[in-house]
Amino acid sequence: MKTLTSYSGLKASDKGAVLALGNFDGLHRGHQAVIATAKSIAKDLKAPLGIGLFRPHPFRFFKPEAPPFRLMSPTIRAEIMAELGVEHLYEIPFTAELRDLEDTEFVEQVLHEGLGIRHVVVGEDYGFGKNRCGNVESLKRLCAARNIGVTAMPPVGLHQLYGKYGSTEIRKALQSGDVFHAHHMLSRPWTVDGTVQKGQQRGRTINFPTANLEFGDLVRPKFGVYCVDVQIDGETERRPAVANTGNRPTVGGEDARLEVHILDFDRDLYGQRITVRFRSFIRAEKKFESFEALKTQIEKDAQGARAVFGLKL
Numbered sequence: 001m002k003t004l005t006s007y008s009g010l011k012a013s014d015k016g017a018v019l020a021l022g023n024f025d026g027l028h029r030g031h032q033a034v035i036a037t038a039k040s041i042a043k044d045l046k047a048p049l050g051i052g053l054f055r056p057h058p059f060r061f062f063k064p065e066a067p068p069f070r071l072m073s074p075t076i077r078a079e080i081m082a083e084l085g086v087e088h089l090y091e092i093p094f095t096a097e098l099r100d101l102e103d104t105e106f107v108e109q110v111l112h113e114g115l116g117i118r119h120v121v122v123g124e125d126y127g128f129g130k131n132r133c134g135n136v137e138s139l140k141r142l143c144a145a146r147n148i149g150v151t152a153m154p155p156v157g158l159h160q161l162y163g164k165y166g167s168t169e170i171r172k173a174l175q176s177g178d179v180f181h182a183h184h185m186l187s188r189p190w191t192v193d194g195t196v197q198k199g200q201q202r203g204r205t206i207n208f209p210t211a212n213l214e215f216g217d218l219v220r221p222k223f224g225v226y227c228v229d230v231q232i233d234g235e236t237e238r239r240p241a242v243a244n245t246g247n248r249p250t251v252g253g254e255d256a257r258l259e260v261h262i263l264d265f266d267r268d269l270y271g272q273r274i275t276v277r278f279r280s281f282i283r284a285e286k287k288f289e290s291f292e293a294l295k296t297q298i299e300k301d302a303q304g305a306r307a308v309f310g311l312k313l
């Protein structure tokens with residue numbers, strides 16, 4: 001997959017894609033339906049499959065102070081896009097200039113002149129352009145005049161019981177600790193990756209060393225203890241682990257962190273990239289009377305996780 005970070009001055013070979021257009025945060029089942037449709041049209045037209053998204057995310061552009069909300073890191077997003085067969089990733093810079101383009105100008109300058117796309121696939125509620133003046137109807141009209149095809153997809157989901165698959169729905173599920181529902185909507189466990197950071201090194205004093213990751217701009221899940229699995233960069237094995245997410249009130253922690261204790265494992269991981277997949281929720285984080293009381297609870301949590309993973313108790 002080739003990543004292009006501008007829509008102007010592209011070579012002819014980088015243009016002419018069938019484009020799935022959106023933010024694609026999470027690459028959930030709804031996004032996958034949009035991408036699969038674009039892929040089949042690309043095959044028919046013998047055109048490359050492209051994704052168009054904005055960087056920064058428009059929500060972050062408009063609300064720089066809003067709490068972290070992303071569902072995945074750009075690294076994992078790129079890995080999954082490549083697996084889905086995406087050939088061109090267009091990261092369109094979301095600037096004040098782009099924000100102010102009318103729908104007609106966006107289609108002309110970005111989609112037609114800039115990317116030279118053949119066809120665009122969006123969700124049927126897609127809005128774009130200055131103050132969201134553009135919608136699927138105007139997109140169809142403006143694209144038809146430029147010989148660009150448009151497909152608008154209805155929302156995908158288990159509508160009767162659970163509603164549609166959506167990034168907002170996944171954030172809500174994670175914030176309530178419902179990692180099963182998030183897993184279903186994403187079609188894979190919710191995953192956090194990053195480089196292992198140094199902490200206060202108290203974990204090892206109670207025989208529970210934890211590899212620490214920062215959440216950065218990722219949404220905070222419900223604070224508490226989870227069964228997770230961990231993949232260390234360069235390895236294929238997924239190691240069973242127990243993790244805490246939160247501020248660590250017992251030790252007066254200030255920032256939300258992800259701390260992972262890998263079961264039956266003893267190796268230095270500082271500075272290594274690890275990928276942590278959330279499997280099930282065990283309990284909410286709480287403030288203990290003493291570090292000793294916390295230690296007793298962590299031992300129970302680890303036993304609970306061992307049972308879930310079918311390891312010797």
Ligand SMILES: Cc1cc2nc3c(=O)[nH]c(=O)nc-3n(C[C@H](O)[C@H](O)[C@H](O)COP(=O)(O)O)c2cc1C
Nearest residue numbers: 199200201202203244248249250251285286298301
């Ligand atoms: C399985 C597990 C559960 C945890 N639960 C809590 C908790 O409920 N409340 C809390 O304040 N800290 C909790 N912690 C965080 C510990 O306070 C933290 O890991 C410990 O202070 C060591 O961190 P450090 O080595 O970075 O200092 C938990 C840690 C683990 C591994």
Ligand SMILES: Nc1ncnc2c1ncn2[C@@H]1O[C@H](COP(=O)(O)OP(=O)(O)O)[C@@H](O)[C@H]1O
Nearest residue numbers: 198199200201203204209210211262268269270
């Ligand atoms: N089973 C394990 N799970 C997680 N990290 C481990 C494990 N065994 C050793 N480590 C190493 O120990 C470090 C964590 O030790 P800890 O005392 O909690 O220090 P810190 O506060 O810096 O996280 C990890 O970053 C990793 O390098």
